[in-house]
Amino acid sequence: MTSEDMTPPGSDRGLLGYTGHLMKRAFLHVHAHGADAMPIGRHPREIGVLLLLIHAGPLSQARVGALLDISRTDMVKVVDGLETPGYVVRERDPADRRRYALRATEAGERACEELRAAADEAERAAFACLSADERARLVPILLDLIPDLRDALPAELLARTGFLIARCHHRLRRRGEQRLASRGLRPRHFGLLTALASAEPCSQQRLAGLMGVSGPAIIQSIDELERAGVIRRDRNPDDRREHLLLITPDGRRRHREARDDMDDFQRELVIEIGAERIAELNRLLLALIPSEAPTPQRRTP
Template identity: 40%
Template sequence: MRVEPGGWTRGPHVETGPQTQAEETAEVPGALPESLTGFVGYLLRRVFARFAACSDGPEDGSRDFLVLDALTGGDWASQLDLAERLGINRTLMVGVVDRLEGRGQVLRTRNPDNRRQYILSLTDEGRSAVEAGRRAVAERDARLTAALTPEQVPRLNTLLARLLPPGAQDLVRGTGHLVAQAHHRLRRLGDEKLAGTGLRVRHYGPLSLLATSGPCPQQRLAQELAISGPATSQLVDELVAGGMVHRGRDPHDRRRHALELTELGHTQLKRVAHAVGLLAAETAELLGPGGEDELRALLGRLLEPAHPGAAEATATARRD
């Protein structure tokens, strides 16, 4: 039975709900906003969206594989601990284990040392599924990272693993899974810094662009952010409901609306910008000397050609 490594302590588990349909399909081809390409978290979200669009199946299948793969090293003494180590929502983890148990790939038994916990064990069916899954992951990753050289792929994986909690770095394999887990973790870390403000990290992009662009039609905002119309509408609705953005008339075309920051919007922009800065500093520390620039350049290469100029922009970008 696997024993938790000494010194690893469980942090607060942040319950984050599933992304809406608008969020899942938000990114569209186009030039990326220069004000955001200096942030690893932003680029990681774009790469995650690109990988998700190329996925062969639902995200549930990815979670199932992560759990099965983690169990190849031995039984896990606590279902909850494994969920937190892999960054899987507790409620979602119950569904994952139910599916795996129903397929005969995982055996769930009471922990004799703690009757409130379940021990998870991999069955022979589960081992066969892991072998097939690893082959599928390798084939998918080869397609997704075709823009990188054979030397760059393992380097990318090493840098992505540094963004995961220490206890998870040896459990998550494959570029696609590393991108997903790193993206989810940075999003949680950023949103934690904004707890109680009514803000999310994703609000930084539209707020910062509106602050510099003045009254701006919603269509132009969508183009500037390189996101879809429905995703833009969702973001704008959130900001309007929060009193941060006002829908007025476009001074250049009175027939359409223009978006403008309110006084509260300017105040909230300072708050979210501070949180984004803290997250960027934390990300740089996790990546180590030179790691931030290196990862940013690699992510930029993965975003070509859907986002022309991304590789060049990210290779030279620096955060203000």
């Protein structure tokens, strides 16, 4: 496979040099396959929770959320969804009788077998575009980005490439948010501005295509940036029913500053795991995105 010579159709080349953006695109691809493969009423997160409890439980709900990078609000929903059919139970934590711990039941272990099969099917479909050798090279690089989890999670979870991509995506997104916090922007705002800068004036639908997402997925970011005076909407002179998006002068300044921050973040990743491994990671992530055009421009640290 010559995925390094491929660019997702319609994608903005300015974003494809950022590992965080590629990881997000790969995550969306993998998550879509996972959601499609799950039995009706089940969620991909549930297999992670069950596997963790089966291999390392009982564990407190807070500990499970921390290890799997699931927010407190989402953990409540996940646990409720597993507790109702009797897949997990809450028991007194033997290490601290004032607290409760979660334990997978026998019914939960049986349900996990069904979820395992669904997850295996999802991974086969999601990673069909990678050879066995490419997938074998991808896993250790992903683990390099989350080294603290090597000894904290069961081997069965760490062997699931889709799970690793999800964990890396959430980790990189948080780090990107920390970089941009002082600018009043988030990584999704930066991605939108970078794509828009290469194509303005353009419609919301075209902008979403450049970012590799659906039109409704960027409505919130557009509204936030418009309220902040970073972008504006103008009527399309050729079609008054349509609005075109443009970056304001202040938006250009803030985008330049954010780009400097994200370039620094990309250089930081290179320092952490090496230029060759980042280049290989970007190539493999790019291969997961449907592609049919020539090589993206890569950012040189």
